[in-house]
Amino acid sequence: MPKGLLIVISGPSGVGKGTVLKEFMDDPALRLSYSVSMTTRQMREGEKDGVNYHFVTREQFEEAIKNDELLEWTEFVGNYYGTPVKGVEELRNEGKNVLLEIEVDGCCQVKKKCPDALTIYIIPPTMEELESRIRGRKTEPEEIVQQRLAKAAKEMERISEYKYVVCNDDVKLAADIIRVIIERHIEKNERAGA
Amino acid sequence: MPKGLLIVISGPSGVGKGTVLKEFMDDPALRLSYSVSMTTRQMREGEKDGVNYHFVTREQFEEAIKNDELLEWTEFVGNYYGTPVKGVEELRNEGKNVLLEIEVDGCCQVKKKCPDALTIYIIPPTMEELESRIRGRKTEPEEIVQQRLAKAAKEMERISEYKYVVCNDDVKLAADIIRVIIERHIEKNERAGA
Numbered sequence: 001m002p003k004g005l006l007i008v009i010s011g012p013s014g015v016g017k018g019t020v021l022k023e024f025m026d027d028p029a030l031r032l033s034y035s036v037s038m039t040t041r042q043m044r045e046g047e048k049d050g051v052n053y054h055f056v057t058r059e060q061f062e063e064a065i066k067n068d069e070l071l072e073w074t075e076f077v078g079n080y081y082g083t084p085v086k087g088v089e090e091l092r093n094e095g096k097n098v099l100l101e102i103e104v105d106g107c108c109q110v111k112k113k114c115p116d117a118l119t120i121y122i123i124p125p126t127m128e129e130l131e132s133r134i135r136g137r138k139t140e141p142e143e144i145v146q147q148r149l150a151k152a153a154k155e156m157e158r159i160s161e162y163k164y165v166v167c168n169d170d171v172k173l174a175a176d177i178i179r180v181i182i183e184r185h186i187e188k189n190e191r192a193g194a
Numbered sequence: 195m196p197k198g199l200l201i202v203i204s205g206p207s208g209v210g211k212g213t214v215l216k217e218f219m220d221d222p223a224l225r226l227s228y229s230v231s232m233t234t235r236q237m238r239e240g241e242k243d244g245v246n247y248h249f250v251t252r253e254q255f256e257e258a259i260k261n262d263e264l265l266e267w268t269e270f271v272g273n274y275y276g277t278p279v280k281g282v283e284e285l286r287n288e289g290k291n292v293l294l295e296i297e298v299d300g301c302c303q304v305k306k307k308c309p310d311a312l313t314i315y316i317i318p319p320t321m322e323e324l325e326s327r328i329r330g331r332k333t334e335p336e337e338i339v340q341q342r343l344a345k346a347a348k349e350m351e352r353i354s355e356y357k358y359v360v361c362n363d364d365v366k367l368a369a370d371i372i373r374v375i376i377e378r379h380i381e382k383n384e385r386a387g388a
Contacts, residue, residue, distance in 0.1 A: 123354060156354040160317060164371075165359035173378055177358075180374045184367055 001095035002193025004031065005185055006088065006114050008100050008107050008162075009178075011122030012152030014134035016168050017101060020122060023175030025099075030182055033096040035087045038064065041079035054084065072102060072109035085113070097186065104158050111161070118185050120178060121162040125169035127153065195289040196387025198225065199379055200282065200308050202294050202301050202356075203372075205316030206346030208328035210362050211295060214316060217369030219293075224376055227290040229281045232258065235273035248278065266296060266303035279307070291380065298352050305355070312379050314372060315356040319363035321347065 011017045025032055038054040040061050049055045056064075061080040064070055073082030083100055091098045100110065110117050124130035127149065134140070134148055159165050164181050168174040205211045219226055232248040234255050243249045250258075255274040258264055267276030277294055285292045294304065304311050318324035321343065328334070328342055353359050358375050362368040 121359075123357075125357075157351055159359065160350040160353055162359070163317075163319075163361035163363070165315075165353065165356065167357035169357070170382070173382060176378055177371075177375055181371055184370055188364070188367060 002189050004033075004092040004095050005097040005182075005189055006092065006100070006110070006117045007032075007097055007182060008102060008110055008117050008119045009122065010102060010104055010107055010120075010155075010162070011168075012124065012130060012155055013148050014130055014137065014152070015122050015124050016133065016171060016174075017122055019171050020168055020175045020178065021099075021101070023171065024179045024182075027179070030179070030186070031095065031097050032099050032182075033091050035083055035091060035098050035100065037081055038070070038073075038084050039079060039081045041081075071113055072100075072106035074103065074106060083110075097182070104155050104161060107161055118164075118182070119162040120164045120166060120181065121159045122166055122168050122174065122178075123156065123159065124152075125167055129169075196383050198227075198286040198289050199291040199376075199383055200286065200294070200304070200311045201226075201291055201376060202296060202304055202311050202313040203316065204296060204298055204301055204314075204349075204356070205362075206318065206324060206349055207342050208324055208331065208346070209316050209318050210327065210365060210368075211316055213365050214362055214369045214372065215293075215295070217365065218373045218376075221373070224373070224380070225289060225291050226293050226376075227285050229277055229285060229292050229294065231275055232264070232267075232278050233273060233275045235275075265307055266294075266300035268297065268300060277304075291376070298349050298355060301355055312358075312376070313356040314358045314360060314375065315353045316360055316362050316368065316372075317350065317353065318346075319361055323363075 009017060009021065024030060036050060036054055038056055038061060040056060040058050043049065043055050058080065061082065064082065065073060069085055070082040071085050071088055073080060088098050107119055124133065130152055131149055134145055166174050166177050203211060203215065218224060230244060230248055232250055232255065234250060234252050237243065237249050252274065255276065258276065259267060263279055264276040265279050265282055267274060282292050301313055305313065318327065324346055325343055328339055360368050360371050
């Protein structure tokens with residue numbers, strides 16, 4: 001069996017990534033798998049170390065950065081989050097196609113270490129539609145809504161970092177097209193590994 | 195039969211649009227069709243009015259702009275080029291899926307008049323690869339090569355204007371994925387029109 005693919009999926013907050021991914025995430029033909037991330041944030045009730053996250057101290061995380069053990073990492077509201085290379089490689093060596101749901105900065109880090117990564121960005125049909133989705137799903141203060149939109153607009157200037165961009169104006173259609181993109185790459189990978 | 199789709203394909207000079215399109219352009223299942231553009235440039239030997247282009251005077255072209263008869267238009271090296279609405283609508287009303295190969299500015303004009311257009315942008319795997327393709331295909335002065343690359347880099351900042359972006363690192367794969375995108379939209383269009 002050839003080594004599995006590394007798939008990066010990104011998209012602005014509110015675009016509906018989760019809903020799209022749910023359409024095919026469990027399809028056995030795609031052999032998709034999430035890797036377990038590493039974080040310095042507090043474990044919450046019901047979470048298990050090594051399952052939801054690898055929970056580590058700041059010192060351990062910084063040691064992992066120094067030793068180049070992370071495929072990508074970021075700091076968010078005072079906590080580190082990252083993807084250990086080891087976990088990803090183990091899954092890929094088992095033939096699993098590992099899917100990372102990360103941001104544009106993380107994608108750039110991944111590309112440096114793994115130029116062959118299959119990178120996919122999900123965009124909203126329009127910024128107006130993104131705004132209405134962000135406003136629709138929860139009642140956030142206006143300031144936060146504006147921050148999310150500004151961040152999305154800034155991110156969208158960088159989508160040429162990705163190999164594929166798919167518009168989510170229809171969940172089934174977007175999921176279907178992303179599934180085909182992944183399938184075709186699995187087939188190509190199998191031909192190359194054969 | 196439902197009205198055909200309007201499909202816009204763009205991508206930087208040198209990305210291999212022609213080679214990708216050739217893979218599926220004549221597939222009867224896709225019912226693809228090019229519309230005849232309007233231009234003010236001189237007719238060349240072997241060209242036929244109404245076949246290669248609708249050849250018109252500057253006054254006629256400017257009249258067409260004024261009367262809102264063009265889906266999009268541009269001026270290039272002193273000549274006008276544009277897509278008459280009428281020709282596109284006639285083909286779409288016959289159930290043909292009309293494909294326009296135009297630039298980012300043209301795509302923005304089309305989206306204003308036809309927000310449902312299926313817009314696809316083809317990107318190179320990397321700018322370095324684009325550079326080597328541009329250098330490989332002909333011997334152009336360094337200045338022109340640099341202009342093409344600068345234009346491509348500028349265009350790529352605007353690819354969020356498109357619904358889909360597909361990387362052409364493998365012609366068959368890129369063509370296959372674009373074909374699927376078009377097929378799925380044809381199916382959706384047929385379901386909506388049924």
